[in-house]
Amino acid sequence: MKYSYKLILALCIIGLFSGCTIEEDDTPADAIDQLTITGRIIDHNNQPVKNIPVVFYFYRGAYIVSCNRKKATSKTDENGIYKFTIFRKTDENNDGLEQYYYLYPDLDDKKYFTRATYFRDIDAFWTDRYHVVSDYILWEAQYVKVFANTKPEGAEYYDIECEFEKPVYNYGKYYSSRNYNINITPYTTNFQVPLHQDLKFTMTWDGKYKRTVFVKKDNLPKQIDLSYIPE
Structure with a gap:
């Protein structure tokens, strides 16, 4: 038994110094306050999306180990509405290192x-009893392989850019990638792009040689060939 205790202690110490995140389910047993949050999830056609799981967390950073506390879960109804009742614990404040609340739809980020929607000023967050979050547009996504089998003679690097028809969160209307490793063909980049949008893929060599392909919405292939074609 002594060996077992030592093993458990060693594992705890390893976890402590590895900066691992601890997840704790919240309960109102020692709550000092409570409030309500509601919001709506819609699709690309502004229609409500039902049965989407949404999670609300408290995060506290630390030098050794951080805390990621699951405070509440919800699921959207027929109207795309989710709702939380949040209970506050005594350690949830602006003191110390970085601390904030956040919520997000708990979905497969490959699809x-x-x-996340962040609430970074915790004390200010608790000045209101009822929060209404802006509509969340749920964009379906697909990974696309963008490649080129040929390049301009002497080219040293390439940029690949995908322009979206509509902005998508922090990506805005563009997603881009630069690569200097051009010794191996084909020259390949995997992009996550939104479905239900017209897309424009452009590959540029050394900032001047370009190849562009347009893709119409709902007709997205799994591969895009942007091989260089000499003029």
Whole structure:
């Protein structure tokens, strides 16, 4: 038994210094306050999306180990509405290192663009009893392989850019990638792009040689060929 205790202690110490995140389910047992949050999830056609799981967390940073506390879960109804009742604990404040609340749809980020909504000023957050969050547009996503089998003679690097028809969260209307490793063909980049949008893919060599391909919405292939074609 002594060996078991030592093993457990060693594992705890390893976890402590590895900066691992601890997740704790919240309960109102020692709550000092409470409030309500509501919001709505819609699709690309502004229609409500039902049965989407949404999670609300408290995060506290630390030098050794951080805390990621799951405070509440919800699911959207027929109208795309989710609702939380949040209970505050005594250690949830602006004191110390970085601390904030955040919520996000708990979905597969390979099939959807996902982003969190942050509430960074905790004390200010608790001055209101009822929060209404802006509509969250749920963008379905797909990974696309963008490649080129040829390049301009002497080219040293390439940029690949995908322009979206509509902005998607912090990506805005563009997603881009630069690569200097051009010794291996084909020259390949995997992009996550939104569905249900017209897209424009452009590959530029050394900032001057370009190849562009347009893709119409709902007709997205799994691969885009941007091989260089000499003029």
